[in-house]
Amino acid sequence: MTEPASPSPAIPPETTADRLRRARRYAGLEQTDLADLTGISRATISNYERGETAPLKPYLKLWADACGVDLDWLSGTGPTRRGRNGRLPRRARPAAVLTPLLTAAAGYLITLPGLAETPPG
Secondary structure, three states: OOOOOOOOOOOOOOOHHHHHHHHHHHOOOOHHHHHHHHOOOHHHHHHHHHOOOOOOHHHHHHHHHHHOOOHHHHHOOOOOOOOOOOOOOOOOOOHHHHHHHHHHHHHHHHHOOOOOOOOOO
């Protein structure tokens, strides 16, 4: 007689600590680099990534911005935990790309009739 096959073990859920480490590595940063970018000490970053302590929301936002990932995914609270392909969300566009676009959009809005005052004279 053969023994019944044991059920396959469940895959453990991804913790906030796992996502913090994954986001930092995704951005290609060492803990010291992230510390320099965010002002969070390297020891605290290590504690967060090991799950010793949990970061507060302002620190999660700093981390997400520095690593270019979605805050909802990083905190595990939003609908965008993973993309369609199961990977991390795409990086945010760098400021160097967004700034000219936003400047151009602002200039367009200012020149729309009725939105800008006509110069005196």
